[in-house]
Amino acid sequence: METVIDIKHLNKSFGQREVLSDINFSVRQGEVSCLIGSSGSGKSTLLRCINLLETPSAGEIFYRGENILDGQHDILTYRTHLGMVFQQFNLFENLNVLDNCTIGQIKVLKKDKETAEKLARHFLEEVGMADFAQARVTQLSGGQKQRVAIARALAMEPDVLLFDEPTSALDPEMVGEVLRVMKDLAKRGMTMLVVTHEMDFARDVADHVVFMDKGLIVEEGAPQDIFNNPKEERTRAFLSRVLTN
Numbered sequence: 001m002e003t004v005i006d007i008k009h010l011n012k013s014f015g016q017r018e019v020l021s022d023i024n025f026s027v028r029q030g031e032v033s034c035l036i037g038s039s040g041s042g043k044s045t046l047l048r049c050i051n052l053l054e055t056p057s058a059g060e061i062f063y064r065g066e067n068i069l070d071g072q073h074d075i076l077t078y079r080t081h082l083g084m085v086f087q088q089f090n091l092f093e094n095l096n097v098l099d100n101c102t103i104g105q106i107k108v109l110k111k112d113k114e115t116a117e118k119l120a121r122h123f124l125e126e127v128g129m130a131d132f133a134q135a136r137v138t139q140l141s142g143g144q145k146q147r148v149a150i151a152r153a154l155a156m157e158p159d160v161l162l163f164d165e166p167t168s169a170l171d172p173e174m175v176g177e178v179l180r181v182m183k184d185l186a187k188r189g190m191t192m193l194v195v196t197h198e199m200d201f202a203r204d205v206a207d208h209v210v211f212m213d214k215g216l217i218v219e220e221g222a223p224q225d226i227f228n229n230p231k232e233e234r235t236r237a238f239l240s241r242v243l244t245n
């Protein structure tokens with residue numbers, strides 16, 4: 001499988017505090033990679049470094065073989081290749097659902113309104129939100145908001161989708177509808193990097209699982225290896241904590 005994103009020796013410090021230490025890993029085309037680990041282990045910071053919402057303190061990010069931090073690459077263009085779905089949705093509450101899904105296409109990708117709306121409606125349909133195109137964001141449930149956020153990300157036609165705990169802010173009865181959409185995307189070959197506390201999702205859907213603790217990648221591998229046969233004591237301790245509650 002072709003490597004889409006390759007992270008090499010990435011470090012991130014906030015002041016004196018190092019929160020990511022020598023991170024090395026790859027995201028491969030068509031694969032779902034799940035990042036798991038305790039609160040504060042650096043999962044969100046790693047995602048934010050990958051899409052350059054945070055600037056890495058050291059290390060390299062290769063996107064399809066290009067070193068995007070070498071000063072020669074247009075970071076805004078790089079970022080258009082990555083879609084991001086946040087825990088708190090981050091929709092524009094002053095815009096309706098359709099406009100949420102067109103504004104980036106129009107402002108960033110310079111598409112005309114008609115083309116943007118057509119694509120937006122296509123992806124709203126895909127996440128089961130076509131009937132809500134004219135709805136106000138504030139009228140939607142959490143699960144509906146997150147599905148719109150996914151449609152908005154898809155409408156930018158990204159190469160990779162990054163998710164930061166997309167179901168953590170949802171009422172339990174809405175988690176399933178969002179995971180279902182994500183499973184569909186995975187099945188259709190979308191490349192995805194997902195920070196999640198949903199261990200069932202990681203076990204069932206991920207091709208690759210990365211376990212982080214205290215800013216380090218402790219262990220990574222196929223889900224059956226990580227979940228059934230973890231090599232590291234820290235992985236075992238984490239899994240026994242999260243799988244028994």
Ligand SMILES: Nc1ncnc2c1ncn2[C@@H]1O[C@H](COP(=O)(O)OP(=O)(O)OP(=O)(O)O)[C@@H](O)[C@H]1O
Nearest residue numbers: 014017019037038039040041042043044045046165
């Ligand atoms: N902007 C910031 N300034 C200073 N410290 C930060 C900043 N952002 C994150 N940190 C620290 O970096 C560490 C890793 O945080 P991060 O949010 O990446 O963890 P996480 O694994 O996503 O945790 P959670 O599961 O709770 O979301 C934490 O100790 C956090 O306090």
Ligand SMILES: [Mg+2]
Nearest residue numbers: 043044045164
């Ligand atoms: Mg986080």
